[in-house]
Amino acid sequence: SDLLLCAVLVPQLFSGYTLKVINLSLLYGIMVLSTVIVLGMGGQMSMANVAMFGLGAYVTANLCSGHLGIKNFNTVLALVISIVGVGLVSFLLGLLLERLDGTFFTFATIGVVQVCAAFFSQYRPLFGGPDGISGVAKLELFGFKVENYKSWFYVLVFFLLVVGAFTARLKKTKFGRSLFCIRDNKTAAVTLGVNVFMT
Numbered sequence: 565s566d567l568l569l570c571a572v573l574v575p576q577l578f579s580g581y582t583l584k585v586i587n588l589s590l591l592y593g594i595m596v597l598s599t600v601i602v603l604g605m606g607g608q609m610s611m612a613n614v615a616m617f618g619l620g621a622y623v624t625a626n627l628c629s630g631h632l633g634i635k636n637f638n639t640v641l642a643l644v645i646s647i648v649g650v651g652l653v654s655f656l657l658g659l660l661l662e663r664l665d666g667t668f669f670t671f672a673t674i675g676v677v678q679v680c681a682a683f684f685s686q687y688r689p690l691f692g693g694p695d696g697i698s699g700v701a702k703l704e705l706f707g708f709k710v711e712n713y714k715s716w717f718y719v720l721v722f723f724l725l726v727v728g729a730f731t732a733r734l735k736k737t738k739f740g741r742s743l744f745c746i747r748d749n750k751t752a753a754v755t756l757g758v759n760v761f762m763t
Contacts, residue, residue: 571721575714583713590720597731605740606763607747612657612673615680620650622684625697639703662761739763 627642
C-alpha cells in the first residue's frame with residue numbers, strides 16, 4: 565500500500581530534474597536486483613552487471629535511432645532483442661569468468677567493466693564515442709508513447725515491481741536454493757548434486 569501511495573504521489577509532487585533523478589534511481593534499483601541474485605544469493609561479487617547494463621542500453625539505442633541504418637524499428641522489439649542478446653553475452657562471459665574464484669573473479673569482472681567503458685566512450689561506429697547516440701525513438705507500449713519523465717516513472721515502477729517479484733520468487737525455487745547452497749558451502753553443494761559451475 566505504501567508503494568502504491570508513493571507511485572501515485574511522486575509524479576504529482578515532483579517534476580523536471582527531480583523526477584528525472586527519481587527515475588534514474590528506479591532504473592538503478594532494477595540493476596541492483598541483479599546484485600541481489602549474484603552476490604546475495606550466489607555469493608559472487610560481480611561488477612559485470614554495470615557493463616551489461618550499458619551494453620543493453622547501446623544495443624537498444626542503436627536499433628531505435630537509425631544509427632546503423634535501421635529505420636523505424638519497433639521499440640519493444642528492440643528491448644526484447646537487447647535483453648536476449650545481453651543475456652546471451654552475460655551467459656558466455658559467465659562461462660569464462662566463473663572458472664575464477666573469489667577476488668580473482670571480482671577483479672576479472674572489474675576488467676570487463678573497464679574494457680566496456682573504453683569501447684563505449686571511444687568506438688564511434690557502434691557507440692557514438694564521447695557524444696553517445698542521439699535521436700533514439702521514444703518507447704511505445706501498447707500504443708502509449710513514453711516521452712516524458714512522468715510516463716517513464718510509471719514504466720520504471722512497473723518494471724521494478726516485476727523484477728523485484730521475480731527476484732523474490734527466485735529465492736524459493738530449486739535454482740535459488742542451489743545458489744544459496746553454493747554461497748554457503750560449495751563442497752556441500754557438490755555433495756547434494758548441484759552443478760556448481762553451471763549454476
